[in-house]
Amino acid sequence: MRLLPEWLAHYQKTKLPGDLTAGLIVTVMLIPQSLAYAMLAGLPPEIGLYASVLPLVAYALLGSSMTLAVGPVAVASLMTASALQPLAQPGSEQYVVLAATLAFLSGIMLLAFGLLRLGFLANFLSHPVISGFISGSAILITVSQLKHLFGLTTNAGNVFQEVYQLLALLPQANPATTALGLGTLIFLFFARTYLSGVLQKIGLKQKTASLISRLAPMVAVIVSIITVAQWDLAAEAGVAIVGEVPAGLPSLNVLVPNMNHLAALWLPALLISLVGFVESVSVAQSLALKRQERIQPNRELLGLGAANMASALSGGYPVTGGFARSVVNFAAGANTPLAGVISAVLMAIVIASLTGLFHHLPQAVLSATIIIAVTALVDFSTFKAAWQYDRADALSLVVTLIGVLLLGVEAGVLIGVALSLAVLVWRSSRPHIAIVGRVPGTEHFRNVRRHKVDTLPNLLALRVDESLFFANASLVQSHIERCVAANPKVEYVLLLCPAVNQIDSTALEALTQLQESLSAKGIQFMLAEVKGPVMDRLHETHLGRALEGLIFLSAHDAFKFVEERNLDSLAFSR
Incomplete structure (x- = not known):
């Protein structure tokens, strides 16, 4: 010493x-x-x-x-x-x-x-x-x-x-x-x-x-x-x-x-x-x-x-x-x-x-x-x-x-x-939530209001730019539900989580309720770009089990998943 x-x-x-x-x-x-x-x-x-x-x-x-x-x-x-x-x-x-x-x-x-x-x-x-x-x-x-x-x-x-x-x-x-x-x-x-x-x-x-x-x-x-x-x-x-x-x-x-x-x-x-x-x-x-x-x-x-x-x-x-x-x-x-x-x-x-x-x-x-x-x-x-x-x-x-x-x-x-x-709490309780689409010819996704992007008519893709916790969980849930209600063609809801560093128990409950509510309407709820530590905690939850196979590494992978489903549905209808 x-x-x-x-x-x-x-x-x-x-x-x-x-x-x-x-x-x-x-x-x-x-x-x-x-x-x-x-x-x-x-x-x-x-x-x-x-x-x-x-x-x-x-x-x-x-x-x-x-x-x-x-x-x-x-x-x-x-x-x-x-x-x-x-x-x-x-x-x-x-x-x-x-x-x-x-x-x-x-x-x-x-x-x-x-x-x-x-x-x-x-x-x-x-x-x-x-x-x-x-x-x-x-x-x-x-x-x-x-x-x-x-x-x-x-x-x-x-x-x-x-x-x-x-x-x-x-x-x-x-x-x-x-x-x-x-x-x-x-x-x-x-x-x-x-x-x-x-x-x-x-x-x-x-x-x-x-x-x-x-x-x-x-x-x-x-x-x-x-x-x-x-x-x-x-x-x-x-x-x-x-x-x-x-x-x-x-x-x-x-x-x-x-x-x-x-x-x-x-x-x-x-x-x-x-x-x-x-x-x-x-x-x-x-x-x-x-x-x-x-x-x-x-x-x-x-x-x-x-x-x-x-x-x-x-x-x-x-x-x-x-x-x-x-x-x-x-x-x-x-x-x-x-x-x-x-x-x-x-x-x-x-x-x-x-x-x-x-x-x-x-x-x-x-x-x-x-x-x-x-x-x-x-x-x-x-x-x-x-x-x-x-x-x-x-x-x-x-x-x-x-x-x-x-x-x-x-x-x-x-x-x-x-x-x-x-x-700090007030700002976090009102996170920025953007509807996003894919930039043509790329695997990048941006806000539909700021960029010219491609979207799928039956997919609602949203990005939340804040961790999810008790102060904003209800607001995020309500916002997604309003967007779904405004678009009757929606069959898939994708929540992008690149900025989500934590999901507390209150937010987990809100997402679980959202998933169950959407499922009852025949709409599939999906997640993408979930960080490793957040994913580790989600695995053993009811929500994690319900979303098995519906949590994607990237937004591009989620889009491809929906596009393939759309093609299969179109082929079946023919």
Whole structure:
């Protein structure tokens, strides 16, 4: 059994410069994000720093991506706050314990899913649902942070009440806080949108310019700390600051959740695990494709599970792969997960000795950092594409987004999953059924409404383009019976099954009834192009025995069978 991960067992020195550079750059980016996302989650700022050390090492040992950057992210932070705020006072000791418990449960679930090879569970969250959920969460996060930009306090119940209260309280905004918050927001927007282009015009390479522009949040943090400290804006102008951030590495604690915590947190932990896994895998796969690397979903489950267990052990909260950090990690030259380990070491140094530097950091600057990060997650392009191609998918996206805004993140994602499954069942319950004929001079069969084909007057040949199960069995049976009733010349009914991967017991009963009903009318029921696994199950059924000799390998064979019968009948009549 190999104790070291493959990337470490075969590590090459030539990869070290890229990993060192990426580790340093990602650390500079990770510091303000960790502080900001901890605030978003309702946790003390140091908790975000704690969640940025051991989880990175744990993922490096078990994950499959060479460039995914794991740590606190906006959506998981919002989901953490949503799960914990009804249970404890944000920032309290109990709240911190519950956050670590949530990470512990998420880690256990992800590890279990990985060991059971359940990576396919991510398929229950369609792309429109994920897009609607993340877009709704981004809007929620943005609105929730606006009060910090202006130094206001609100107690709204939902996003619309929050906006109403903010507009009403705007005249009471703190001038210094507003200047810092809006100034940082404008600077970060400029950096994200235009700075790279400006730097390229003055001679920097595209890659270097892009990296510098992504480090703008750290520049904003440094400048704002100096500004607040220089003019003592916390005392003189009432600017809310981070305050004391305890120095020293976190102590390691083994959590033993009680039953009350388990009952309250298992569902949020499951949703955080699924959403985080889907988000991480999508980011990891998009980056891996650029280097012709492969991502193993079940390994990702193990890596993310270990990262969350490590976060819980070190007093953190749920973590997952971050899009922005991963892109920077990739662009900075990361070759292996060693870049993440280097970031973890550097973060440990910051926690051990440099946390005092963050005392004067304004909360408004952290809020601006969060807003700029999450507004990029609002996804209009997916809605536009879905609306043009498939209105049902567009509806899933919109309903999920509205559910998140009105009912919260947990209810929103559950509504999205339920709607996706409902749409799947609805589509499957209305399968496409085509009457087919033979393309002249060939053995191919196509829809009579789309192609010029030959048919036999006494043969009704239909193709069903879906598996047969309880939701569509009755509809298929009724459709065939209506087609037979509309054509009194029919003596043979042929059902083509090239797309039928399964026939459940309800569908089997419906086909048996159909066969018996047609037989009573003197009409022979036939099947063709039945797949092997389906045929294996049909053999021992009443329907299989009744159709002995009437199940054909191909539609062409069935047509030949009817043609020969027609010739025999014509010869007999003469």
